[in-house]
Amino acid sequence: MAASAPISKTIYIGPFVHSKSLSELEIQEHGAIGVDEDGIIRFVERSLQDGSLSNILQQKGDDWADANIVQITGTGFFFPGFIDTHVHAPQHPNTGLFGKTTLLDWLQKYTFPMESSFKNLSLAHRVYQNFVSRTLSHGTTTAAYFATIHVPATNALADICLKRGQRALVGRVCMNSDLSPEYYRDQSVESSYADSKASIDYIRSIDPKGEIVKPIITPRFAPSCTPDCLSAMGRLAKETDAHVQTHISENKGEIELVKELFPDSKSYTDVYETHGLLTDKTILAHAVHLSDEERKLILERKSKISHCPASNTAITSGCAPIRSLLDEGHTIGLGTDVSGGNSPSILENVRQAIWVSRHLCIQTSSDAVKLSTEEALFLATRGGAAVMGMEDKVGGFEVGKEWDAQMISLGVVSEEGCQDGAFEEGPVDVFGWESWSDNVEKWVYSGDDRNTVAVWVKGRLVHETSRYPGVKRASTP
């Protein structure tokens, strides 16, 4: 389905679940959510009982009389689309490959060779089409993508996101220092600036209002850029008022390297500050080993943090102290960080965020550092929305927000115990005696993409599986 096709007014009927606050989920068993032709939520009903659809239709007047109806049929619920605040689309083919490396040697061995191959535009098309399909299939409705240094391939990723209807910040990667191999880096500060600007201009030309895709200025990380290159990116951020994304304080070796390369800076964070890159539209990925002063500065600048737990574990970077960053008031979302992270699924990263916080608890013997299920789901939705500057648009189900949502469907075990072993309904087993909060917990701790049977962005269906029950009309008896 093309993202430009018109959509119909639709009422989504069935249980819905979203974050009420950082620590609380709202679970409504008898929901009905009306979404208009622009993909905007127009009403949210919480007590729809059997037979009351006609009442609702009557209340809402003629406007909704012939609306489409999408109804949960088995055991399932609507949940806000996931937001991936940090992901490298060109590293998709390297998912699961790290051997025995950690950050700096992993970049040289796996990442730079793969990314450099994106000068081949047909390869870029193949990988990006597949990856956008993958992330949509996991319920990711919005992503902040790092692309590569190549303008044509970066623009192709933006085209694909726009066509497929996935909200995205798409960034051409800027890197000109000799940390990167000669075969894969910007040739000069001037070309860094010009190429980044060219990609920003292109992305703004294909979606002038930035409803689906927007550009994001993407200096890879401090060691990848010379000081004047960072300054040029800071200037570009000011001139274009664009988002900014980069990495920060992921791994101890990297922090030492930044100290060596920027001896006059007070800290890693100060490098970005002094080059004009610490804005309220900046997304800082990782933030594992920040000092108190750095945390304070990030808070003052209203920059945002992307927590990438699977990646931080896989490449042995460390455990970001998310619970205390939240207490300080930081704005935090989750990132898959493919392919430092081994999964394109934000649901997997919800689990991993919880596991990482439990490992912090094991290290510190303090229960206070643990993230709850509710908190991790908040980070995956409303937290991520705030990181992307979209908290007024997406992340939960309120009137006026846009319908970015996934339909979750859980497998129900037959009375005989489904002996055929096919399990096409996915990995969750519901026996029928569970509470609604148990159902949600089962999905969080054992669900996967098979449980995401349909996905919408701004009211448009952008992914469906064979288990999506489809649409009927309100006017059909």
Place this chain on the structure above:
Amino acid sequence: MAASAPISKTIYIGPFVHSKSLSELEIQEHGAIGVDEDGIIRFVERSLQDGSLSNILQQKGDDWADANIVQITGTGFFFPGFIDTHVHAPQHPNTGLFGKTTLLDWLQKYTFPMESSFKNLSLAHRVYQNFVSRTLSHGTTTAAYFATIHVPATNALADICLKRGQRALVGRVCMNSDLSPEYYRDQSVESSYADSKASIDYIRSIDPKGEIVKPIITPRFAPSCTPDCLSAMGRLAKETDAHVQTHISENKGEIELVKELFPDSKSYTDVYETHGLLTDKTILAHAVHLSDEERKLILERKSKISHCPASNTAITSGCAPIRSLLDEGHTIGLGTDVSGGNSPSILENVRQAIWVSRHLCIQTSSDAVKLSTEEALFLATRGGAAVMGMEDKVGGFEVGKEWDAQMISLGVVSEEGCQDGAFEEGPVDVFGWESWSDNVEKWVYSGDDRNTVAVWVKGRLVHETSRYPGVKRASTP
């Protein structure tokens, strides 16, 4: 398919992968493995090239002329079946539920109420049928099951494993202390002994040679049993020469409790030692916080260790020092520990074992504690086989071993980047330029049950998905 149906002589053709040693995988691209009517491997060829099947048939003589042929068609390989050395089958419906608990309150809130409901035999049937289907679908060909205190339900689990053809050690849980609620515990030491004995006798009656199912004496853990009950179990172990399984040193609160309850014992391990439960057929689950003396004693007694990384993270128990236990010479396998663990998949626990070891590395700043991919796969197969006392039978592909195997099939990305987003082939994306060791790593770090398209135990097909290519005859041109 019933486990008693006859099987045909079969040649398995295609790449195969198994552990050569703790630190090394053997990956053979051009394999052919011949398996006879008893499920025994009769030959392993490593250099079968196109067209050489007829050569092999000629070499092997008339015996193999009309053998069945099972051939890998796409990108895939044969891998030994997984061995789950610690799993609670009745806790399957609680998978993913732990709320904010750790071990001791989790038992009271979730585990005991669920397990006690297994006095209802039809419920037991429903859950066990489903769970054996689930574990088979994840490639688990052998499991050490904790059942419940109920003899009929325990025997039903053994019946199901035998019928479905999954190798299993099945244990009636013994627990008589007042740690367990009155509604769910053995009523006396005598009934503990008699019920455990009854279940051993039953399981030995249905499979007299113990080819598929065997009994295992299962005192839940020290705090669940009074000293005379532990002694009675020790006596039973001696009388029956049966396997033994229990928990050890999982969580710090539990260790304190053991100190209080057994003030005369030198350690948690010593409790089992002094009650005759530390044998060379004993499987000790967890072993997270053992002292040096305890580790030495376990080694002397040749008892085995089941490492349950997902569970240890999920209920915040700690990080078992597996790398150093291996260096000391311990025999170690992996356990899912459903439902302390949130997944019935040993593949997921391969990943989690690696993550836990990386968290130990983060804690200790020592790279030496890291488990490699190869080591984790060894634990999942040959390590587990040794834990179960089956190292001569299963765990790898050698002449004389039995064919316990899974066919792994990976998804290949089309030239267009498979834009439909169906991904029925599972979560692994192969682009075609990968090395064989990359393919294996991709499976390890992003595979799931969808990639396990067929499973055999002792030569018998015990699970298949719609992607299993099936059997043809050697004699058919």
